[in-house]
Amino acid sequence: xxxxxxxxxxxxxxxxxxHLFWQWCSGFKKRRLFINGRNNQIQNFKYWLKGAKxxxxxxxxxxxxxxPNGISIRENGTYWLGxxxxxxxxxxxxxxxxxxxxxxxSLPNFLQPKADKFGMVINISAxxxxxxxxxxxxxxxxxxxxxxxxxxxxLYIGGDVIPxxxxxxx
Numbered sequence: 001x002x003x004x005x006x007x008x009x010x011x012x013x014x015x016x017x018x019h020l021f022w023q024w025c026s027g028f029k030k031r032r033l034f035i036n037g038r039n040n041q042i043q044n045f046k047y048w049l050k051g052a053k054x055x056x057x058x059x060x061x062x063x064x065x066x067x068p069n070g071i072s073i074r075e076n077g078t079y080w081l082g083x084x085x086x087x088x089x090x091x092x093x094x095x096x097x098x099x100x101x102x103x104x105x106s107l108p109n110f111l112q113p114k115a116d117k118f119g120m121v122i123n124i125s126a127x128x129x130x131x132x133x134x135x136x137x138x139x140x141x142x143x144x145x146x147x148x149x150x151x152x153x154x155l156y157i158g159g160d161v162i163p164x165x166x167x168x169x170x
Contacts, residue, residue, distance in 0.1 A: 042062075042063065042064045042066070042067060042068070042087065042095070043059055043060075043061065043062040043063070043064060043068075044059075044060040044061050044064075044068055044071065044081070044128075045057050045058065045059055045060055046058050046059075046060045059128075060124075060128045061081075061124060061128040061130075064081075064083075064087075064122075065083075065086060065087060065120065065122075066083035066084070066085055066086040066087055066118070066120050067083055067084045067085055067086075067087070067115075068081055068082075068083055068084075069082050069083060069084045069145075069146035069147065069159070069160070070082045070146050070147035070148055071148075072147075072148055072149050072150070074123075074150055075150075077126050078123055078124060078125050078126060078131060079123070079124045079125075079126075080121060080122075080123055080124075080148040080149070080150060080155065081121070081122045081123075081124055081148070082120070082121050082145035082146050082147055082148040082157065082159070083118075083119075083120040083121070083122075083144075083145055083146070084115060084144055084146050084159070084160065085115035085116050085117075085118055085120075085144065086116055086118040086120060088113075088116060090113055091113060115144070116139070117138070117139025117140075117143035117144075118135070118136065118137060118139050118143065119134075119135065119136030119139055119141065119142035119143055119144060119145045119157070119166075120133070120134070120135050120136075120145055121133070121134045121135075121145045121148050121155065121157065122134075134155075134168070141166065142157055142159075142162065142166045143159075143162065144159035144160065144161055144162050145157045145159060145166075146158065146159035146160045147159060150170070153169065153170050154167050154168060154169055154170060155167070155168040155170060
């Protein structure tokens with residue numbers, strides 16, 4: 001998925017800078033940065049919009065236990081990161097081989113590897129350290145956690161393929 005991001009250029013009134021990104025963008029924090037989840041690389045990046053690091057990218061968290069999907073900011077400045085599924089040996093073996101991944105995912109859906117039913121949400125500090133984790137290891141209640149949002153003491157968890165939104169009391 002390609003995302004085109006627009007933000008106000010500080011140097012010129014009423015002009016905007018446009019940046020092209022290859023995956024999903026979320027996690028704005030005071031409009032200084034955003035976190036870019038790269039599902040195909042099991043890592044998340046920070047892209048700085050303002051300040052001394054403006055225009056630069058750095059790894060926020062790497063070698064994740066699954067394939068990151070949605071990220072949201074908590075009021076305390078930490079992040080909730082939801083996952084499409086956990087990692088497995090088959091995907092880890094083809095992961096570094098771009099051509100192999102393209103081949104596998106160009107196959108008809110019924111021949112592609114299926115995601116394990118495994119709900120996973122991680123709370124991450126502002127510097128990228130894991131604070132807490134929540135799992136549904138059997139995928140019986142929430143077999144995917146692609147989107148996570150905290151509101152009024154609850155976590156609301158959705159996904160790309162689940163037909164409902166889960167609600168978890170904090």
